[in-house]
Amino acid sequence: MMKAVVFNPFSGVSGDMIVASLLDIGANKKFVKDAMTSIGDVDVKISKANNLGISATKVKVKSPKDPGMSYKKIIKMIKESGLEDAVIEDSISIYERISDAESKVHETPKDRLRFQNVRGFDAIADVMGACAAFHNLGFDKCEIYSTPICMEERFTNTTSGRSSIISPIIIEILRDSCLNIKYQCGPVMQETINTTGVAILAHFINECNIFFPKMSINRVGYGEMARHPEIQNLLRTVIGETDEMLISDRIDVLETNVDDVTGKALGNLIQELMISGAKDVAITPAIMKKGRPGHIIQVMAHPVDTNRITRKIVRETGSLGTRVVPVKRLITERKMIPTMINIGRNRREVNVKIATDTMGSILNVSAEFEDCKKVAEELGVSVKEVIRMAEGIAWSMLSGIEKKDLHL
Structure with missing residues (x-):
């Protein structure tokens, strides 16, 4: 039997909800709290809550107000936290994912970023708490699933005019992950998801489906969001076992056709793509339109590497782009x-x-x-x-x- 974990964000997701649900399901409170407070002047309160009849855990973080921290400062804080290597590596990877999205949306190099959507100590604490709980529970040896994230589209007045409450950073993170979303209408006029929560899920999950995998359920935990007490604003996390003998994950298959690239250039391309993070590269001879000889370049890549690898293909071959097909694979x-x-x-x-x-x-x-x-x-x-x-x-x-x- 293979252990499986399913995140079920039926009413949204945030960093504190993820930490709370993992604590509710059995993560060691002291271990997680120590990780969250390792970055400095942060006060973490963990309490039980009753959310419209469902027992849940709530995590509230109080921290100094900060107008925004640079990417370099956040990474430095995480590295100097003194936590175990696996927790530090996952925390940095999550902020790399966020910074990539911020950089694209604001067209600003990462080393000049000052985070707007994850600017406080509380967001950093949530990321590090989630990573600590993840490893404390042994989830690094499990298959991690998620159902689509439910999100409500609303508009609010800003200094620039009417704006969607769904951050473009969130949309960018979703675009480079295997997470899916599901729009719904409800009574809440504020966001029910945040950048931190989406980035944490995007980093950890292997697969996103409408339905739960076939599994026996062992434990269930609920994490409550600090806001919106008028609705059942919970994240459900389920631990169980599946009878899968192989691990499933998601990759992108990139393809493009070229007809004017030499064999030497193609040989060099394979080496360059592997250095850029491709999982595998195959080049197949083909007959193109008008009977011209050419080649089909096929690359397997992790979704977060797709854009970078596509740019490399375009630069090295002169191709005008790639076809991207998300696929599921079963691996040992x-x-x-x-x-x-x-x-x-x-x-x-x-x-x-x-x-x-x-x-x-x-x-x-x-x-x-x-x-x-x-x-x-x-x-x-x-x-x-x-x-x-x-x-x-x-x-x-x-x-x-x-x-x-x-x-x-």
Whole structure:
């Protein structure tokens, strides 16, 4: 059985709602609170609430007013928090996602940004609290799902005129994620989602569907938003188990046709795209219109890398753009383990990739080619011999070892 987590934002989502729902479902209060207060003068109050008959947890953060912090200052605060590496890395990734969106909307380089939608210590505390709770609950080893985020479209008066209460930053974050949205009309004339909440979900979830996955439910937690007590403004988080043997995730498949690019340029393009974050690149010969010979360039990429990779393709090939197709894929769990091999009197280390299903059964063992090539060149033996030796030793090491021992 595979552990699964489903976020169900049926009345919106915010950073404090996510933290509260994770606390409600069992995250350690002291651990999470310590993470939230690690950035400085922040007061965090965790309390129980009754939201229209449903027991929930509420998190309220009091912090000094700040007119806006720079991107660099926020990243520096997170790095100096003293938290475990995984929490810091996830927190930084979430702010990278937010800063990318801010930079696009305001057409401002990231190093000159002063955040407007996530400007307070409270927003930073919410991000770090959510990441701490996520790891405290072991969600980094689970499949993470979300149902579409319900959001209400309303307009409000600003100094610039009538403006939507849905931030363009939120829309930009949604565009570069696998999250979906669902519009609805209701009694609330203010926002029921915020940038922080959307960015946290966009970072963590693997898949967004209208329906829950087929699963047995073990625990349910509810997080209440501090505002709008007149409605059932809750985020529901569910922990359960699925019978999936493989992990599912979402990637984008980018395609474009070119008919005037040389083979050398295409070879260089593959290398450039892999450096830019592509998961894989394939180039296929094709007959184009009017019988011209050409090529189809196909790239697999994480959604957050799609725009950057498209720009790289356009610059390197002269293509006018790419077709982008979001797809679901089923993949194995993977882990690299160092394997020591002996060739004559020489001892060398080769990394070997271990692929397992969600039950821990080993499906494949594959030595890293570049490691094997380096060893072969150093010792004057064939790459094939090094690969065979490394994989054989890895299989011997793993015989009878369970998944928990591999820490997958």
